[in-house]
Amino acid sequence: MAVYTEVSDEALRAFLAEYELGDLLAFRGIAEGVENSNYALRTAKGDFILTLYEKRVDPKELPYFLGLMDYLAFRGVPCPTPVEGRDGETLRSLCGRPAAICTFLEGVWPRRVRPEHLAPLGAALAKLHAAGAGFPEFRPNALGPKGWAPLLDGCRAGGDEVAPGLIAELDMHLAAILAAWPPASALPDGQIHADLFPDNVFFLPDAAGRPQVSGLIDFYFACTDLLAYDVAVCLNAWCFEPDGSFNVTKARALIGAYTAVRPLWPAERAALPVLCRGAAIRFLLTRLYDWTHTPPGALVTRKDPLEYLRKLRFFARATGPGDLGA
Ligand SMILES: Nc1ncnc2c1ncn2[C@@H]1O[C@H](COP(=O)(O)OP(=O)(O)O)[C@@H](O)[C@H]1O
Ligand SMILES: N[C@@H](CCOP(=O)(O)O)C(=O)O
Numbered sequence: 001m002a003v004y005t006e007v008s009d010e011a012l013r014a015f016l017a018e019y020e021l022g023d024l025l026a027f028r029g030i031a032e033g034v035e036n037s038n039y040a041l042r043t044a045k046g047d048f049i050l051t052l053y054e055k056r057v058d059p060k061e062l063p064y065f066l067g068l069m070d071y072l073a074f075r076g077v078p079c080p081t082p083v084e085g086r087d088g089e090t091l092r093s094l095c096g097r098p099a100a101i102c103t104f105l106e107g108v109w110p111r112r113v114r115p116e117h118l119a120p121l122g123a124a125l126a127k128l129h130a131a132g133a134g135f136p137e138f139r140p141n142a143l144g145p146k147g148w149a150p151l152l153d154g155c156r157a158g159g160d161e162v163a164p165g166l167i168a169e170l171d172m173h174l175a176a177i178l179a180a181w182p183p184a185s186a187l188p189d190g191q192i193h194a195d196l197f198p199d200n201v202f203f204l205p206d207a208a209g210r211p212q213v214s215g216l217i218d219f220y221f222a223c224t225d226l227l228a229y230d231v232a233v234c235l236n237a238w239c240f241e242p243d244g245s246f247n248v249t250k251a252r253a254l255i256g257a258y259t260a261v262r263p264l265w266p267a268e269r270a271a272l273p274v275l276c277r278g279a280a281i282r283f284l285l286t287r288l289y290d291w292t293h294t295p296p297g298a299l300v301t302r303k304d305p306l307e308y309l310r311k312l313r314f315f316a317r318a319t320g321p322g323d324l325g326a
Helices: 009-016 059-074 115-134 145-153 156-162 166-180 227-238 248-261 266-293 305-317
Strands: 024-029 037-043 046-052 092-094 097-103 189-192 201-205 211-216 223-226
Touching: 009 024, 009 037, 009 092, 059 097, 059 115, 115 189, 115 201, 115 211, 115 227, 115 248, 145 156, 145 166, 145 266, 156 166, 156 266, 166 266, 166 305, 189 227, 223 227, 223 266, 227 248, 227 266, 266 305
Parallel strands: none
Antiparallel strands: 024 037, 037 046, 046 097, 092 097, 189 223, 201 211
16 A cells, blocks of 8 residues: 555646646556555646655655656666656645656566566666766665664564564674675765665566566665665565575576676675675565554555565575576
8 A cells, every 4th residue: 555645636736737747637546665655647648657755755865866767767767757847846745745746657567577577677777777877966875784783773672573583683694794795995886776676677578578677666765885786686586486495597687687788897796695685684674674663554564574584594595696696
């Protein structure tokens, strides 16, 4: 469920009067997503997405996110383009929330990831990294290594109720990850998506029926960080089977297509196992935090933190990048 703020017909029509999008023909709330309120709009000019930014998004950071999407879209990345109002602004206010309209992207995110999805994903990720190279803004990764200890501290009270011994195990993993984390200057950095999960990637079949990436959405965790960390996020989110096993064929397809566009440095390959452990603990911790702080019956769908404990344990056992398809 992700319509936290209800928008009336009248409020929306007044809001749309600020744009040159023609008459409103239809609009509906979108149930998917967890962070913001999203509406699908149809106007005389076509289909659009209206997003009202909810409390987890800091309004001060919206110019970075919208600016990055605009920059990437202009350079051929299939991501939403923020739509300017008559005054040239993309960010305004609706029902007391910051709000923006973006272009609608065709396609469907894969409910079941197949090996054929991984090569187009890898190529799209590398193109995103290449296209973002000249973007002048810097946004530190709030959910990067410096953010993990405070998140874990916030989970201490309820964490062991989710799984006995969980907090002690996470203390152990976190200390090992932070000790092995590559220094910022050791690997190339740039603008990363940082949450490129299957529900943020749309596909359409090409003429031969093979899936092609048609859209990358949800840039609200994007930041300036190690490029290979984005690969590690994708290895976590795309390369495990429902039974918990790691699918190295998928990983090889992802990394092979990525490197065909943007070759990984030897140091990036070598760092992949610890970057994967870092990505696993990042999603584990935010899920655990939400799990232990969301009252039962709240509108937000809580995601299973233990899925990422199993992934973290797998990556901690990896003997080198070869185990991860690199
Ligand atoms: N530009 C877009 N084009 C088409 N559908 C979109 C677009 N942006 C969002 N959506 C739809 O809204 C849903 C939630 O968007 P998302 O950005 O993931 O929300 P949240 O930030 O709340 O997690 C997506 O699964 C998709 O169905
Ligand atoms: N991908 C994260 C949760 C963020 O949700 P999104 O709907 O904004 O992509 C996770 O799986 O924990």
